[in-house]
Amino acid sequence: MPVKIERLAIIGLGLIGSSIARAVKARGLAATIVACDASDFVRARVSELRLADVVTADAADAVREADLVISCIPVGGNGALSQAIGPHLKPGAIVTDVGSVKGAVLRDMAPHLPEHVHFIPGHPIAGAETSGPDAGFAELFDNRWTILTPPEGADEAAITLLRSFWESMGALVEIMTTDHHDLVLAITSHLPHLIAYNIVGTAADLEAVTQSEVIKFSAGGFRDFTRIAASDPTMWRDVFLTNKDAVLEMLGRFNEDLAALQRMIRWGDGDGLHDLFTRTRSIRKGIVALGQETAEPDFGRRKSAASAPEVQDKAILTK
Amino acid sequence: MPVKIERLAIIGLGLIGSSIARAVKARGLAATIVACDASDFVRARVSELRLADVVTADAADAVREADLVISCIPVGGNGALSQAIGPHLKPGAIVTDVGSVKGAVLRDMAPHLPEHVHFIPGHPIAGAETSGPDAGFAELFDNRWTILTPPEGADEAAITLLRSFWESMGALVEIMTTDHHDLVLAITSHLPHLIAYNIVGTAADLEAVTQSEVIKFSAGGFRDFTRIAASDPTMWRDVFLTNKDAVLEMLGRFNEDLAALQRMIRWGDGDGLHDLFTRTRSIRKGIVALGQETAEPDFGRRKSAASAPEVQDKAILTK
Numbered sequence: 017m018p019v020k021i022e023r024l025a026i027i028g029l030g031l032i033g034s035s036i037a038r039a040v041k042a043r044g045l046a047a048t049i050v051a052c053d054a055s056d057f058v059r060a061r062v063s064e065l066r067l068a069d070v071v072t073a074d075a076a077d078a079v080r081e082a083d084l085v086i087s088c089i090p091v092g093g094n095g096a097l098s099q100a101i102g103p104h105l106k107p108g109a110i111v112t113d114v115g116s117v118k119g120a121v122l123r124d125m126a127p128h129l130p131e132h133v134h135f136i137p138g139h140p141i142a143g144a145e146t147s148g149p150d151a152g153f154a155e156l157f158d159n160r161w162t163i164l165t166p167p168e169g170a171d172e173a174a175i176t177l178l179r180s181f182w183e184s185m186g187a188l189v190e191i192m193t194t195d196h197h198d199l200v201l202a203i204t205s206h207l208p209h210l211i212a213y214n215i216v217g218t219a220a221d222l223e224a225v226t227q228s229e230v231i232k233f234s235a236g237g238f239r240d241f242t243r244i245a246a247s248d249p250t251m252w253r254d255v256f257l258t259n260k261d262a263v264l265e266m267l268g269r270f271n272e273d274l275a276a277l278q279r280m281i282r283w284g285d286g287d288g289l290h291d292l293f294t295r296t297r298s299i300r301k302g303i304v305a306l307g308q309e310t311a312e313p314d315f316g317r318r319k320s321a322a323s324a325p326e327v328q329d330k331a332i333l334t335k
Numbered sequence: 336m337p338v339k340i341e342r343l344a345i346i347g348l349g350l351i352g353s354s355i356a357r358a359v360k361a362r363g364l365a366a367t368i369v370a371c372d373a374s375d376f377v378r379a380r381v382s383e384l385r386l387a388d389v390v391t392a393d394a395a396d397a398v399r400e401a402d403l404v405i406s407c408i409p410v411g412g413n414g415a416l417s418q419a420i421g422p423h424l425k426p427g428a429i430v431t432d433v434g435s436v437k438g439a440v441l442r443d444m445a446p447h448l449p450e451h452v453h454f455i456p457g458h459p460i461a462g463a464e465t466s467g468p469d470a471g472f473a474e475l476f477d478n479r480w481t482i483l484t485p486p487e488g489a490d491e492a493a494i495t496l497l498r499s500f501w502e503s504m505g506a507l508v509e510i511m512t513t514d515h516h517d518l519v520l521a522i523t524s525h526l527p528h529l530i531a532y533n534i535v536g537t538a539a540d541l542e543a544v545t546q547s548e549v550i551k552f553s554a555g556g557f558r559d560f561t562r563i564a565a566s567d568p569t570m571w572r573d574v575f576l577t578n579k580d581a582v583l584e585m586l587g588r589f590n591e592d593l594a595a596l597q598r599m600i601r602w603g604d605g606d607g608l609h610d611l612f613t614r615t616r617s618i619r620k621g622i623v624a625l626g627q628e629t630a631e632p633d634f635g636r637r638k639s640a641a642s643a644p645e646v647q648d649k650a651i652l653t654k
Contacts, residue, residue, distance in 0.1 A: 116555075141555045144632035145619075151632070160554055190551075200544050203537070205555025210596065211530055212556070216615040218522070218585070218592045225519050231621040232509075235479055236435075236460045236524025237531070237563050239628045242619035244556050249612035256600045256608055266537070267597055271590075273537045277529065278586055281575045289575055293568035296535040300464075300561035302550040309558045313463035313470070315634035 018184040019177060021046040025082035027075055027097060029053045029062050030248070031143060032114045033088030034152030037067040039185040042154040052078035053149075061149045076104040084110045084181065087125075091115035092254035095124035107132040110174050114140055116201060116251070118165045118194040120258035126167070134174035136166045139197065140187060141205070145246040158186035159307055165194045202262035206255055207270060210263065212244035213252070337503040338496060340365040344401035346394055346416060348372045348381050349567070350462060351433045352407030353471030356386040358504040361473040371397035372468075380468045395423040403429045403500065406444075410434035411573035414443035426451040429493050433459055435520060435570070437484045437513040439577035445486070453493035455485045458516065459506060460524070464565040477505035478626055484513045521581035525574055526589060529582065531563035532571070 024046035026033045033051075040046050051068030052075050053059050059071050072078050079085045079101045087094055094113060105111065111133050115121045118137045129135050142160040144151065162182040166175050179189045192200070219230045219238065230238065256263060280288040303309045310316045343365035345352045352370075359365050370387030371394050372378050378390050391397050398404045398420045406413055413432060424430065430452050434440045440456050448454050461479040463470065481501040485494050498508045511519070538549045538557065549557065575582060599607040622628045629635045 141552050143555070146632045161551055163552075200548050200552055201555060203541060203544055204549055204552045204557040207537075208534060208556035208560055210600075211534060211593075212559075213612055213615050214593050214596050215527060215530060215589060216618055217596075217611050218526075218589045220614065220618060221592075222522060222588070225522055227618070227621070229519050230523055231618065231625055232480055232627065233460050233482075233519055233523045234622045235627050236462070236520060237527035238523040239619075239622050240531075240559055240563060241527055242615070242622055242628075243634065244559060245612075245615040246619040247612075249609050249616070252612050253605050253608040257603055257605055260600055260603070263600060264597065267593075267600075269541070270534060270537045271593070273540075274530075274533050274586075274590070277533050277536075278583065281529075281579055281582060281586075284576055284579070286572050286576055289572040290568050292536050293532055293564075293566075293571050295539065296532050296561070296564040297568070299535055299539060299546070299550065300558075300565040302546075303553050303558050303561055306550055308551065308554050309561075310636050313465045315562065315636050317629050317634050 018043060018045060019180040020044075021084045021181065023048045023050065023082045023084075025050040025052060025078045025085045026068070027052045027078060027085065027087045027101075028089035029058050029067065029149045030088060031147050031151045032140065032156075033086070034062070034065075034067055034149040035142075035154065035156040036086060036088065036114075036152075036185070037062075038152055038154040039157060041067070043184060045181065045184050046084075050078045050082060058149050065149065067149065075100050079106075079109070080104050081106055082109060084178075085112070087111075087113040087115070090248075090251045090254045091117050091121055091258050092250075094121050095128070098125040098128035102128040102130060105130060105133045108134070110134045110136060110178055112136050112138045112164075112178055114138060116205065116255045117259040118163075118197045122165070122167060122194050134171045136164055136170055136175060136178050137194065138162060138164045138178065138182070139201070140182070141201075142187075143247075145243050147248045147251075155186065157182070160187055162187040162189050163197050164189060164191050165197050166191065167194075198259050198262045199265075202259060202266045206259055206263050207266045209244055209247060209252055210256065210267065211270070212241040215241050216245040337362060337364060338499040339363075340403045340500065342367045342369065342401045342403075344369040344371060344397045344404045345387070346371045346397060346404065346406045346420075347408035348377050348386065348468045349407060350466050350470045351459065351475075352405070353381070353384075353386055353468040354461075354473065354475040355405060355407065355433075355471075355504070356381075357471055357473040358476060360386070362503060364500065364503050365403075369397045369401060377468050384468065386468065394419050398425075398428070399423050400425055401428060403497075404431070406430075406432040406434070409567075409570045409573045410436050410440055410577050411569075413440050414447070417444040417447035421447040421449055424449060424452045427453070429453045429455060429497055431455050431457045431483075431497055433457060435524065435574045436578040437482075437516045441484070441486060441513050453490045455483055455489055455494060455497050456513065457481060457483045457497065457501070458520070459501070460520075461506075462566075464562050466567045466570075474505065476501070479506060481506040481508050482516055483508060483510050484516050485510065486513075517578050517581045518584075521578060521585045525578055525582050526585045528563055528566060528571055529575065529586065530589070531560040534560050535564040
């Protein structure tokens with residue numbers, strides 16, 4: 017049964033925050049939506065798009081009387097935010113967030129939140145390379161997992177309510193510890209972003225191959241990496257600063273494996289290469305079978321080709 | 336004006352070879368299509384799909400009387416192939432290929448080809464993670480670049496004809512040296528594949544994070560890499576064995592940059608991270624502007640979501 021929140025406060029109306037607002041509105045999950053954002057531009061767009069019933073720049077105002085408060089700001093800002101809202105939270109309110117790192121969020125927020133609220137960090141594994149209030153959409157969480165990381169001793173009723181809230185938006189919910197979350201996400205999300213940012217940076221810095229050649233011939237594989245490397249810089253800076261240990265651990269393993277692969281290439285170990293390249297195929301099959309990825313070749317890009325611009329922008333090709 | 340080839344021989348009817356057959360048939364670019372493949376299964380499928388007028392297992396037979404011969408086999412097999420077909424080629428025939436590496440193809444094939452044919456290596460920068468005669472489609476080369484690498488002194492009329500052939504299939508054609516091709520592709524295609532194979536391998540080998548968790552939470556970025564890492568193992572083994580020097584050069588640069596990035600994370604250099612993450616955004620804009628990528632968020636995956644299987648395969652979640 018879908019939950020019904022009396023008063024919902026969303027802090028930060030970017031891709032995730034505005035998607036929550038849209039999903040809640042579309043499914044009637046809250047009587048009143050309060051949207052809070054520090055940016056004049058974002059608040060103006062939120063009003064124009066009619067994403068909320070109340071729009072404010074003041075976080076203390078936003079959370080007063082709210083039954084559920086969701087922080088949707090880059091994780092680095094959560095310490096200051098909880099300091100600002102702590103004294104104004106209503107007894108019994110649930111406070112949660114959507115950050116990609118959970119250990120740091122718990123560490124930064126918990127000390128500033130009063131005993132009389134239920135703090136349950138969360139993280140929807142959903143997103144896109146786009147940012148801002150215009151980028152969101154109501155179906156973003158459909159059939160995607162949201163992980164909740166309730167601290168030890170958290171109120172069961174509050175956990176159940178928050179779980180139902182996410183499920184009502186179409187999400188699948190899993191519960192785990194903050195440490196395990198940060199390790200899982202380090203490999204499934206943070207390291208992939210790090211690698212993508214890095215290879216795009218490497219390509220941009222070459223002298224022997226021009227940037228226009230990298231762009232023209234990107235369909236051979238490179239372009240896939242550029243999507244991830246177009247993600248929000250502030251959000252990702254904060255992720256790497258706050259999940260440092262787990263990311264460095266996974267990066268260390270990646271580097272060891274890459275050194276072994278490099279050696280196979282240098283010494284012409286064709287069997288070793290073929291073995292690895294065969295083994296990696298099965299993981300994708302699992303992802304497709306689980307509905308976490310389209311089964312169509314090339315991400316089904318071809319269906320979107322009609323909307324792609326024609327090749328006429330020759331200006332970009334000048335070297 | 337579209338070209339018209341009298342007799343076209345395609346050796347190897349995988350994704351690329353079968354896509355050429357389909358494109359040629361759909362646009363009427365050849366009077367007769369001869370398909371040659373060593374696999375009984377592939378030949379049977381080619382006959383069932385009516386991709387060619389003549390189907391044979393014998394490469395010497397296939398190229399006799401052919402005006403244009405296209406090798407579409409993994410690059411490692413081209414030496415043996417050219418040895419087999421060399422004595423049977425018709426004077427004035429054009430011989431080309433579609434391999435991802437051009438230096439090795441020139442080195443392996445040229446010595447076995449008679450003086451009286453025109454050998455012009457080629458490479459369409461198009462593909463998908465799927466393989467085999469059923470995976471191909473006539474529009475694969477539409478608005479994608481094909482690179483030709485004619486050896487010094489190659490016949491201009493033959494180059495023009497081959498260029499027209501590719502353009503008639505919808506491709507954009509660029510001409511460059513084999514060395515430059517191999518360097519450009521090392522960064523735009525080979526290194527991305529190497530990195531993708533590597534990270535998927537790293538994820539598969541973890542103990543602290545189960546494979547089912549990697550699969551479930553892959554929407555955070557990891558799944559993008561699994562597409563590339565599902566590419567044909569034999570083709571890619573050959574690429575890394577035959578373009579070793581350029582790949583190791585690009586890998587060296589990637590590693591240097593990654594070490595610098597690792598250091599930024601370890602020492603908490605937020606500004607350095609933010610700078611890199613901002614710089615990498617512009618390259619994707621260029622790729623989208625040039626029509627080499629869909630402009631839609633998330634590769635436009637959501638449009639294909641209807642065809643994705645429902646989340647019901649719980650068996651895959653057993654740990």
